[in-house]
Amino acid sequence: MPYFDAASAAPLHPVARQALLAALDEGWADPARLYREGRRARLLLDAAREAAAEAVGCRPDELVFTSSGTTAVHAGIAGALSGRRRVGRHLAHSAVEHSSVLHAAAAHEADGGSVTEVPVDRSGAVDPAVYGDALRADTALACLQSANHEVGTEQPVAEVGALCAEAGVPLLVDAAQSLGWGPVPAGWSLLTASAHKWGGPAGVGLLAVRKGVRFAPRGPAGERESGRAPGFENLPAIVAAAASLRAVRAEAAAEAVRLRALVDRVRSVVAERVPDVEVVGDPERRLPHLVTFSCLYVDGETLLHELDRREFSVSSGSSCTSSTLTPSHVLRAMGVLSEGNIRVSLPPGTAGADVDRFLEVLPGVVAEVRERLGAPGAPLSPPRSPAPAASLVVDALGRRCPIPVIELAKVIGEVPVGATVTVLADDEAARLDIPAWCEMRGQEYVGEEPADRGSAYVVRRLG
């Protein structure tokens, strides 16, 4: 049963399992205690910290273990902002950071701080020059992920790091998606990661803070992990996390080459065999194991279900798969299609045959879902007689993604070239997907106008 969602969580690495079992026996006691069980736990904790620090590329006393990648990000951002409060209260981050960064930024803003969201290009990457322009005299912290969790695009961490260093601003790099594949390039001041993304257990995050970075932990004081992560250390999981990080790193170079080839295959075969598809993310500067694409006229949830029925586990950034019914903020920031979105992220060891089978199954599944939704065929039908209307309004109010786009595609052929179709819609995804459709179809997106309910999206037929 092929599981292609390693970017969410990876199955436990065999080394992690083994280390966890050993540490359950040897490392359950309180490492702060003076008796033998405590001393044994302390030795394990120290060894795990050294191993993790070596993989991160920092000193052991710069690294603490947190209870998750999310808490590492929250603690790192809050601590750096507090530590540099005298400098100012401005925070910069890319528009495609993990939600833990966005939530920490929102909390900072609610608390009176200011935030700049640095935009990304259509591939999902920030432009270092644009990032550099966002740095101000009162910037306390800059955040940039090493690679994006939804589309795999690598960020120019070294370049942004250099600009931050010049400006005297510490850079926090969220390396959750990439740390298993290799160390983050120099230039970071704070680094965060999450063990269950590299095959370690859940319940362990890393927070590294370079010596010399001003850092003042927020919230109630803590006696453990240098006061940077409250609560009793989850030692067996920490030991397993460190052991598996070392193990996946040993296999990373070879496995990256193999998975990169599989992902290249997905990128080209999907574009070839599935009509009306947009493969997103940078084709070169990207994580080795991750590829994302969006299919016009398809809803992501149905697609997920159909693939699940055929035993493929993938995820989606489409609005219909989120609890808030909004498309992924990453796809939105990139300005790419969000409907029928599928993220494939291959765990280490993925069999090529499973990927081939996925590529065989996918086109049929997409076609089936499109047919069920009454999606229009690819070629634009010539204007029907009688004479076409000068312009049309389509009412898609109350209809969810991908229906507004399907309705648009159905009638665009009915207006003459140069005339417009206005789509009334209140589904959040329409704001992203109607312009994306225009881009894919070579039609002109005129813009969005306010309406009594929802919005009016105006499209001009060009061809």
Next chain:
Amino acid sequence: MPYFDAASAAPLHPVARQALLAALDEGWADPARLYREGRRARLLLDAAREAAAEAVGCRPDELVFTSSGTTAVHAGIAGALSGRRRVGRHLAHSAVEHSSVLHAAAAHEADGGSVTEVPVDRSGAVDPAVYGDALRADTALACLQSANHEVGTEQPVAEVGALCAEAGVPLLVDAAQSLGWGPVPAGWSLLTASAHKWGGPAGVGLLAVRKGVRFAPRGPAGERESGRAPGFENLPAIVAAAASLRAVRAEAAAEAVRLRALVDRVRSVVAERVPDVEVVGDPERRLPHLVTFSCLYVDGETLLHELDRREFSVSSGSSCTSSTLTPSHVLRAMGVLSEGNIRVSLPPGTAGADVDRFLEVLPGVVAEVRERLGAPGAPLSPPRSPAPAASLVVDALGRRCPIPVIELAKVIGEVPVGATVTVLADDEAARLDIPAWCEMRGQEYVGEEPADRGSAYVVRRLG
């Protein structure tokens, strides 16, 4: 090798180990995902929540899993204070709460809130009437542990809960030490606990918030656990925690009777065989498995080391065993002796023979340490000739616990009845231990006076 520090951490219960292993295979995926691995994880999470809620005595939707008991306490206190901010910013808690409560209270105070610490009696319990008096019109939250983690004394939770209900103040009960033994009596509005105290794995805490209690999570928003515990759920550990809670509860009634008898034996034999010892904590209203005593003229760290050499693992609230060189805040609040302090907390299954061996070994170890320190014998020597000095000053500046008390005991016989000995000391423990020594020895503690360095503690010889 007898491990007698269950109140710090307990070895993993066999049921927890089994559940953990199963859940590592079945529950590693993201329970928020729609594919089969995610749905399987969701089922496990829901079942664990139901089992834990049943043991706590609440609805499943009132309970979330946190990453530790400490984070449960921090989140519970912060959320309740935020939720009731309009009522006021006053927080009440007992003086003997776990450090996580004290740290949260200190953070609240630093943030402009007000805090009342409710004192305890010599047994470590709050008086409900005194607690009731601490409740004010602007009290947003009251905190009271179910039982103390250092001396085992049970708190009058039901009585304080009734007073809180009358005053309309929610009561947060930290049940970390007692939840494995049974549910907390009615009267709580919020409840916290920690799995590794009952034989579950590290990395899991519980936070229950009764419906109707105003609660506003603080810090960055979270998408999991009702927004009350950020980060990816540590599902295998959660499953193991819930399974072991059910398992220890099934054995709790019988095991409590057995351990209570063993602890009674420790209480009486220690008092009988070790001279100059104070057994502390309520002898009746107490946890079944925990007993604490302090030995005059002994330093806790040496005692721990000597017991560890003989393969007994116990902990201590003496100042010399803490990183801050201050005696435990619990012993301080109780006003009992802190030097030579030992806490014995028996894990379920402790063999009676191990306890017997401990009781055989202990008196000799204490005597040995005392001899090494030159501690005075028990009977007060008659005044030496020539005629005794009218009063004496002993300079113990720069000397650590238990030396100031030993120096006092050495010279008290040299002054006439009615005269005083003044001990100059700058060790924090002296403030607690000199009055405690007076109490134990039937001498009068006159008081503490400022001095050039440290303090001057004045003792009057009564007999």
